[in-house]
Amino acid sequence: MLSRFLSRFPTLVWAPVRFLPLVCALAYLFLLCRPLNPGTADWVLGLTSATATIAGGRFPLAVTVAQSVLLVVGTRVASATAAEALLFVFAAIAVGELTMRRAGRQCWVGGIVYVAAQLAVYTQNFDPLLTPPTIAVATLPPIMIGYYIRSVLNVAMEAERRRQAAVREARAGERTAIARELHDLVAHYMASVAMRVGAARVALGDREPEVAQALTDVHGTARTALNDLRRLVSTLRDPATVNDEAGAALAEPDGLAGALVAAVERARGTGLILDAEIDPAVAALDAMRRLAVLRVVQEGLTNVIKHAGTRARASLRVHARDDEVRVEVRDDGGGTGGHELRPGTGFGLVGIRERVELLGGHMRAGALASGWELTVAVPTGVPEAVR
Numbered sequence: 001m002l003s004r005f006l007s008r009f010p011t012l013v014w015a016p017v018r019f020l021p022l023v024c025a026l027a028y029l030f031l032l033c034r035p036l037n038p039g040t041a042d043w044v045l046g047l048t049s050a051t052a053t054i055a056g057g058r059f060p061l062a063v064t065v066a067q068s069v070l071l072v073v074g075t076r077v078a079s080a081t082a083a084e085a086l087l088f089v090f091a092a093i094a095v096g097e098l099t100m101r102r103a104g105r106q107c108w109v110g111g112i113v114y115v116a117a118q119l120a121v122y123t124q125n126f127d128p129l130l131t132p133p134t135i136a137v138a139t140l141p142p143i144m145i146g147y148y149i150r151s152v153l154n155v156a157m158e159a160e161r162r163r164q165a166a167v168r169e170a171r172a173g174e175r176t177a178i179a180r181e182l183h184d185l186v187a188h189y190m191a192s193v194a195m196r197v198g199a200a201r202v203a204l205g206d207r208e209p210e211v212a213q214a215l216t217d218v219h220g221t222a223r224t225a226l227n228d229l230r231r232l233v234s235t236l237r238d239p240a241t242v243n244d245e246a247g248a249a250l251a252e253p254d255g256l257a258g259a260l261v262a263a264v265e266r267a268r269g270t271g272l273i274l275d276a277e278i279d280p281a282v283a284a285l286d287a288m289r290r291l292a293v294l295r296v297v298q299e300g301l302t303n304v305i306k307h308a309g310t311r312a313r314a315s316l317r318v319h320a321r322d323d324e325v326r327v328e329v330r331d332d333g334g335g336t337g338g339h340e341l342r343p344g345t346g347f348g349l350v351g352i353r354e355r356v357e358l359l360g361g362h363m364r365a366g367a368l369a370s371g372w373e374l375t376v377a378v379p380t381g382v383p384e385a386v387r
Contacts, residue, residue: 025050038082046083068117099146194222271310281320300329
């Protein structure tokens with residue numbers, strides 16, 4: 001049970017280490033400082049400094065400042081002789097952890113505060129020959145150690161990110177290869193089977209009712225299998241289909257309307273002047289065509305915002321006819337004059353084209369006299385070759 005709990009919260013594995021300075025402070029004041037007879041100030045300042053280190057992982061700059069203040073108070077105000085070594089050690093640890101966890105201005109602020117605290121400690125007995133080297137010895141090692149640990153951790157994190165990216169690319173390549181083979185081979189043969197069975201059913205006519213019924217069942221099964229196969233191919237090419245909007249569009253017919261309205265409102269929220277017309281009949285499409293319509297609308301509006309700007313005027317038309325569903329996204333360019341730069345600037349249109357072609361449709365994207373147009377047409381049913 002403990003291992004399962006720690007696997008869910010891995011940072012808690014190191015939680016006991018945060019309390020190690022407190023344990024060491026207690027042991028130091030109880031045992032090692034017995035001849036010095038630590039007083040109340042020693043106990044209060046020593047345990048306060050040890051306790052402050054617990055928060056060093058979350059608030060390293062604040063802990064460094066607090067430890068520096070405690071160092072000055074313990075040596076200059078309260079004269080906590082027995083706890084003086086603890087205050088120096090915990091202040092150095094705080095500076096090292098600050099350098100390990102933060103960079104830039106916070107490190108400079110923490111280092112300056114720590115050096116200023118040491119100067120305040122050595123003010124009365126300042127020695128031009130001994131004091132600067134003493135401060136350097138107390139300051140540079142923890143800073144260098146913290147910087148080294150941070151650089152090692154950054155290298156390790158970058159290597160892990162590259163490894164994960166390579167794994168994702170490899171998996172994407174495998175999925176694309178599998179999808180291509182399914183589309184080019186299996187789907188082709190299934191379409192041929194469905195077409196031949198349909199032809200045989202038509203040629204048989206009413207002469208053999210039982211055989212005709214069997215052929216009808218086989219034809220329907222083949223068409224269903226072909227649709228499922230296309231759905232599988234689309235999922236392989238885009239495994240991120242299970243999100244809030246896409247899941248709603250896949251699961252419930254009414255979910256597509258809400259997802260399209262949400263996409264339109266998000267585009268308008270950026271400042272885009274958008275005239276949208278969505279045919280309610282698109283809810284009658286099957287799950288994969290609903291998802292394709294949603295993706296086309298999302299990609300089209302994203303391209304308008306990205307290339308034409310949020311001050312452009314755009315229009316969205318989604319119409320469902322008897323034989324096809326058509327999506328049109330147009331914009332006036334927003335006065336940027338950068339329409340010729342749109343093709344090939346990303347992979348969004350490539351992915352949309354692949355998705356549409358898998359469903360037997362076609363896509364056209366290009367510049368208008370003033371602006372840009374994206375038009376997609378997808379058959380509402382299976383392709384003619386399968387019928």
